[in-house]
Amino acid sequence: MPVLFGHRYLALIVVVVLVVFWFFGPQGLQSDGGIHYPRVQGKAFSDVLNSTLGFQEIFVINLPERSDRRDAMTLAAALTRLDVKWIDGIDGKDVPERVLPGDSWDKKISKGNKGSWRAHMNALQRVVQDNLTSALILEDDADWDIRLKEQMQVFAQAARAFTQPAPRTRSTLADTEGRSELSVSQIPINLRSRLTPYGDSWDVLWLGHCGTEFPSASTIVAHKSKTPTMNRVPLLRVTIPSDVTVPDAKHLKAHPFALQDSLAKEYAPHTRVVHASDKTTCTQAYAVSQQGARKLLYQFGLKTLTAGWDLMLGDWCDGLYPRETGNRPVCVTVQPPLFSHHYGKGAASDITAPGGGFVNKDKEMTPYVRLSVRVNMERLVQGVGMGDLIDQWEDAE
Ligand SMILES: *[C@@H]1O[C@H](CO)[C@@H](O)[C@H](O)[C@H]1NC(C)=O
Ligand SMILES: *[C@@H]1O[C@H](CO)[C@@H](O)[C@H](O)[C@H]1NC(C)=O
Numbered sequence: 508m509p510v511l512f513g514h515r516y517l518a519l520i521v522v523v524v525l526v527v528f529w530f531f532g533p534q535g536l537q538s539d540g541g542i543h544y545p546r547v548q549g550k551a552f553s554d555v556l557n558s559t560l561g562f563q564e565i566f567v568i569n570l571p572e573r574s575d576r577r578d579a580m581t582l583a584a585a586l587t588r589l590d591v592k593w594i595d596g597i598d599g600k601d602v603p604e605r606v607l608p609g610d611s612w613d614k615k616i617s618k619g620n621k622g623s624w625r626a627h628m629n630a631l632q633r634v635v636q637d638n639l640t641s642a643l644i645l646e647d648d649a650d651w652d653i654r655l656k657e658q659m660q661v662f663a664q665a666a667r668a669f670t671q672p673a674p675r676t677r678s679t680l681a682d683t684e685g686r687s688e689l690s691v692s693q694i695p696i697n698l699r700s701r702l703t704p705y706g707d708s709w710d711v712l713w714l715g716h717c718g719t720e721f722p723s724a725s726t727i728v729a730h731k732s733k734t735p736t737m738n739r740v741p742l743l744r745v746t747i748p749s750d751v752t753v754p755d756a757k758h759l760k761a762h763p764f765a766l767q768d769s770l771a772k773e774y775a776p777h778t779r780v781v782h783a784s785d786k787t788t789c790t791q792a793y794a795v796s797q798q799g800a801r802k803l804l805y806q807f808g809l810k811t812l813t814a815g816w817d818l819m820l821g822d823w824c825d826g827l828y829p830r831e832t833g834n835r836p837v838c839v840t841v842q843p844p845l846f847s848h849h850y851g852k853g854a855a856s857d858i859t860a861p862g863g864g865f866v867n868k869d870k871e872m873t874p875y876v877r878l879s880v881r882v883n884m885e886r887l888v889q890g891v892g893m894g895d896l897i898d899q900w901e902d903a904e
Pocket of ligand 2: 638639
């Protein structure tokens with residue numbers, strides 16, 4: 508009997524050690540330099556590596572007649588081991604006047620804006636109907652780095668500063684007065700989230716855009732409401748230093764949709780910054796939580812259609828829609844963005860955005876994305892090694 512007890516005792520110790528190691532073992536960023544991305548160790552983030560990036564679904568909005576884009580997106584997803592589902596794009600001429608929200612009736616909404624609005628509403632409707640905890644919504648010309656899953660793990664850790672309330676205080680690291688800055692390695696990763704690996708209390712994670720601004724103290728003044736503490740935009744910035752997937756500063760400045768100069772001026776080369784969304788434009792890629800999808804479907808499915816979808820989403824994230832509660836939505840973004848429009852021959856973006864004229868007829872390219880899946884598609888299909896892929900935005904010598 509004592510021997511048996513001893514064995515049991517031993518087994519118990521082994522289990523306890525394993526459990527302790529599982530939760531508190533080696534965690535944090537581990538870099539091996541070069542083109543390989545540092546891996547985040549830690550169970551909390553392992554789901555981010557799955558085929559839906561830790562969201563419950565990935566939806567791609569695509570007009571069925573654009574079969575060229577569907578082919579390209581299908582391949583891009585397969586080559587990065589992602590599982591995508593389609594939301595059919597809508598032609599604006601097929602959207603009848605009577606389904607538009609009331610406040611659009613006296614406005615001239617372009618056909619293009621109507622079609623895009625309806626397609627995005629259908630995506631949100633699907634998230635609500637299927638009770639998804641979260642979904643990533645992509646436009647069909649979106650492109651990303653082949654190291655996306657690892658990038659998203661680090662992003663998830665950074666985002667938690669904004670999205671994961673501590674159990675007792677119910678406040679996040681971002682709920683502090685004034686501007687503060689943290690490196691991603693300072694974000695505690697043992698904060699448990701229940702709903703998504705990106706934290707539990709967020710509305711939108713804006714991962715692909717044409718530009719965004721850092722919120723500033725003046726943003727707060729402009730948005731002061733009856734309940735200023737609830738409506739405050741967090742000024743926290745979480746930096747991801749020495750990120751090998753961030754292009755050299757000179758490449759960031761070369762784009763017409765230039766990121767704020769301050770990114771290049773204030774930060775060391777290869778720094779990515781995660782912060783609250785402010786004046787973000789274009790919707791190549793954004794994730795919504797269940798609560799975010801419900802709020803957005805209510806606001807824009809039922810009440811408001813005044814402009815292009817990306818501009819309305821930007822205004823919503825900026826807290827411009829007066830709401831009884833005074834709760835500013837939690838929208839987190841990242842610059843440089845992790846997704847971007849792919850420009851080039853065939854199956855490419857035909858976006859016309861402010862500051863347009865960006866389409867380069869001669870050269871296929873994707874801004875901000877170094878080891879682009881689309882630019883490297885032929886090589887990836889042929890199965891070449893990482894070292895032989897095209898780095899679009901190589902560092903200066
Ligand atoms: C990926 O992880 C998320 C979060 O745990 C989960 O909801 C989703 O179903 C997973 N996807 C797959 C394909 O297992
Ligand atoms: C929706 O999902 C949540 C958890 O994500 C669950 O608590 C809730 O019961 C679900 N609602 C329905 C109607 O299934």
